[in-house]
Amino acid sequence: MNITNHQSLSYKRNKLFLDNHCINSITKHIKTPFYLYSVKALESNYLNFYNEALENQIKDPLICYALKANSNIHLLRRLKRMGAGADIVSGGELKQALKAKISPQKIVFSGVGKSEEEIKLALNCHKNGIYSFNVESIEELEMIGDVAKTLKKKARVALRLNPQVNVKTHKHISTGGRSHKFGILKDDIEKALRRKKLWTHIDLVGMSMHIGSQLTCLKATEKALNELSKICLNINHDLEFLDVGGGLGVPYSEDQTLCSLQEYMSLIKKVLNKHFIEIPRVVFEPGRYIVANCGLLVTEVIRTKQSAHNKFIIVDGGMNDFVRSSLYGAYHHVLPISKRNGKLSSCHVVGPICETADSFASDRELPLLKSKDRICIGDVGAYGHTMSSTYNMREKVKEYIIGLDGKLVK
Numbered sequence: 032m033n034i035t036n037h038q039s040l041s042y043k044r045n046k047l048f049l050d051n052h053c054i055n056s057i058t059k060h061i062k063t064p065f066y067l068y069s070v071k072a073l074e075s076n077y078l079n080f081y082n083e084a085l086e087n088q089i090k091d092p093l094i095c096y097a098l099k100a101n102s103n104i105h106l107l108r109r110l111k112r113m114g115a116g117a118d119i120v121s122g123g124e125l126k127q128a129l130k131a132k133i134s135p136q137k138i139v140f141s142g143v144g145k146s147e148e149e150i151k152l153a154l155n156c157h158k159n160g161i162y163s164f165n166v167e168s169i170e171e172l173e174m175i176g177d178v179a180k181t182l183k184k185k186a187r188v189a190l191r192l193n194p195q196v197n198v199k200t201h202k203h204i205s206t207g208g209r210s211h212k213f214g215i216l217k218d219d220i221e222k223a224l225r226r227k228k229l230w231t232h233i234d235l236v237g238m239s240m241h242i243g244s245q246l247t248c249l250k251a252t253e254k255a256l257n258e259l260s261k262i263c264l265n266i267n268h269d270l271e272f273l274d275v276g277g278g279l280g281v282p283y284s285e286d287q288t289l290c291s292l293q294e295y296m297s298l299i300k301k302v303l304n305k306h307f308i309e310i311p312r313v314v315f316e317p318g319r320y321i322v323a324n325c326g327l328l329v330t331e332v333i334r335t336k337q338s339a340h341n342k343f344i345i346v347d348g349g350m351n352d353f354v355r356s357s358l359y360g361a362y363h364h365v366l367p368i369s370k371r372n373g374k375l376s377s378c379h380v381v382g383p384i385c386e387t388a389d390s391f392a393s394d395r396e397l398p399l400l401k402s403k404d405r406i407c408i409g410d411v412g413a414y415g416h417t418m419s420s421t422y423n424m425r426e427k428v429k430e431y432i433i434g435l436d437g438k439l440v441k
């Protein structure tokens with residue numbers, strides 16, 4: 032339960048604070064479970080990312096925040112005001128990005144299964160459509176071309192390279208391998224480009240990649256960037272941008288080793304320099320990095336249960352509200368809102384859902400907890416609420432935001 036290195040969380044006089052706000056006093060009357068986000072942490076993550084790109088002389092960086100990590104409208108509006116664009120993967124996310132007033136000229140559309148209806152929606156949302164369809168197959172490219180032709184428009188596209196790299200992350204969130212469904216293999220890109228004259232309603236404006244999520248080392252990223260750069264040099268076509276994807280990992284626990292933001296940006300600069308790539312803009316698609324540490328899941332202890340040697344802390348939040356621990360075996364901090372002094376004991380923190388996987392933490396050293404005590408699951412701002420469901424006919428979990436003035440917004 033060591034949170035000494037955490038940017039936004041700390042204990043003061045045994046009370047848990049999120050960016051200088053005492054969680055106990057600010058949320059005492061709100062029914063659990065719920066998500067709690069800090070706008071201050073969001074702003075600081077976004078600015079860190081953007082400024083680090085500038086410091087590494089990366090040209091005209093455009094940060095297309097990946098909505099699937101967290102699509103809360105208040106957070107999106109704040110990101111929009113700071114200049115962010117959006118990386119979307121569905122028509123629903125397109126509507127949400129537009130609702131937050133993010134300009135279509137800053138929206139990139141990823142995903143292997145863009146439907147005809149979604150392509151239409153994206154082409155029609157502005158006279159020039161969106162900034163880029165990041166195309167994942169030649170078949171998709173043909174469909175986009177056909178839809179654009181019917182609408183008498185030109186679609187701006189980037190081709191997403193499958194760089195055939197294997198990433199050290201959970202297998203569910205690795206996306207750059209040869210056998211994965213994502214991206215287009217190099218040979219297929221080259222084959223398609225030889226028929227470029229047939230693309231009457233397509234404007235090729237960029238090249239893109241995205242090799243996975245929660246990347247903790249830069250080896251695969253470097254290899255993939257090299258592949259992407261080589262393609263850019265080979266195709267003999269002026270591009271407006273290179274989209275390097277998202278995936279930068281965040282520290283969920285204190286003993287995790289990660290690459291830093293600085294190392295990530297300087298690697299991108301280094302690879303572009305190495306190949307003498309003159310490109311007007313680099314697009315980024317970070318999701319997790321921007322929002323993970325902005326959010327907590329606040330949940331209440333229903334009861335404790337001793338069974339043989341196992342001590343269970345049964346809380347009112349479940350895997351339907353937050354699934355990362357169950358789905359990926361992901362580590363997340365468990366932090367009492369008010370800490371009692373005294374001996375720690377080993378506990379399993381579990382929810383009420385009828386699945387053995389419904390667990391937030393196993394064998395965790397925690398101080399004494401009783402019924403009605405509140406605890407927080409840490410770093411749940413990314414892939415938390417967006418992956419929640421109503422399984423077991425539970426209500427959809429609510430979200431609250433602490434604004435810069437310390438006031439709570441629903």
Ligand SMILES: *Cc1c(COP(=O)(O)O)cnc(C)c1O
Nearest residue numbers: 097141244277278316317318319
């Ligand atoms: C999920 C996704 C992202 C964001 O990934 P993070 O790990 O949250 O940064 C970016 N681009 C694409 C294409 C994605 O699918």
